[in-house]
Amino acid sequence: MKKPDKKTVLNAVKEAGIWIIGCLLYATAVNGFALPNSIAQSGMTGAGVILHKLFGWPIGLVGFALNVPLLILMFIFISRTSLLKTLVVSGILSVALDFMTWLFKSYIPVYEGNPILAALICGVLQGAGLGMIMTTNATSGGTDIIGRLVHKVIPYITVGKVVMAADALIVIIYMIVFKSFDSGLYAIIVAFVSSRVIDSLLYGMGNGKMLMIFSDKAHEIAEAIISSSRRGVSIIPATGAYSKEQKNMLICVARKNEISGLLKTVRSIDEETFIIVSEANEVLGKGFRRSINS
Numbered sequence: 001m002k003k004p005d006k007k008t009v010l011n012a013v014k015e016a017g018i019w020i021i022g023c024l025l026y027a028t029a030v031n032g033f034a035l036p037n038s039i040a041q042s043g044m045t046g047a048g049v050i051l052h053k054l055f056g057w058p059i060g061l062v063g064f065a066l067n068v069p070l071l072i073l074m075f076i077f078i079s080r081t082s083l084l085k086t087l088v089v090s091g092i093l094s095v096a097l098d099f100m101t102w103l104f105k106s107y108i109p110v111y112e113g114n115p116i117l118a119a120l121i122c123g124v125l126q127g128a129g130l131g132m133i134m135t136t137n138a139t140s141g142g143t144d145i146i147g148r149l150v151h152k153v154i155p156y157i158t159v160g161k162v163v164m165a166a167d168a169l170i171v172i173i174y175m176i177v178f179k180s181f182d183s184g185l186y187a188i189i190v191a192f193v194s195s196r197v198i199d200s201l202l203y204g205m206g207n208g209k210m211l212m213i214f215s216d217k218a219h220e221i222a223e224a225i226i227s228s229s230r231r232g233v234s235i236i237p238a239t240g241a242y243s244k245e246q247k248n249m250l251i252c253v254a255r256k257n258e259i260s261g262l263l264k265t266v267r268s269i270d271e272e273t274f275i276i277v278s279e280a281n282e283v284l285g286k287g288f289r290r291s292i293n294s
């Protein structure tokens with residue numbers, strides 16, 4: 001087996017650090033702001049919170065246990081390559097949630113004040129934590145996996161719609177079990193703020209992003225993008241107006257959560273490349289929306 005080089009090891013350590021910080025931010029939001037103010041949570045964490053309140057079970061451990069069958073299905077039907085990252089992140093998140101539960105109970109006072117303010121802070125912290133994790137092309141599992149599984153079986157149902165429906169169902173169950181309509185309304189605030197923060201970390205608010213890449217290694221970069229992301233790339237001859245140099249320009253359109261990974265791919269081949277990332281407000285076609293009304 002080939003021994004990993006120093007750069008690979010450093011990247012792995014960097015990613016692990018990002019995952020730990022992101023999970024701790026998320027766990028702080030749940031234990032320091034959501035739980036004390038009875039704000040419903042979505043995803044596997046939300047299911048863990050419900051069982052924690054009913055039976056006192058550890059939130060993180062329950063969330064991880066619920067993720068296990070989904071991870072097995074992911075391994076069988078979706079992708080074995082992305083399984084390891086998801087498994088590691090979900091494990092770190094499980095430990096972080098239970099660690100922060102103990103820390104807030106033992107040493108740090110929780111915030112029990114204005115629930116709207118608590119929802120806003122919770123949304124910012126959760127968005128920052130999840131956004132950091134997503135910049136490494138990783139996920140914490142849960143409803144994300146459910147969305148991908150359903151989309152694989154029924155392609156015309158988008159992953160986002162399935163995740164939204166699954167998250168909404170968990171929040172509704174929380175509202176019914178604890179007879180608290182307000183908790184669901186505060187959860188909407190958390191979800192909205194969190195999504196905005198995630199969007200800002202992942203470069204964008206639109207349906208897609210367009211990359212224009214100028215490099216002497218255009219063909220090599222194009223092959224790397226196609227093989228790593230399955231996104232199409234167009235190569236267009238370009239001439240510098242000042243230098244009169246002939247170069248190739250690459251054009252690639254991708255979803256906003258793919259941009260971070262694409263930029264890393266490009267920079268790994270040519271650190272001196274010139275890149276423009278612009279908004280693509282409407283992207284129709286394979287891999288994106290089928291029509292304006294979809």
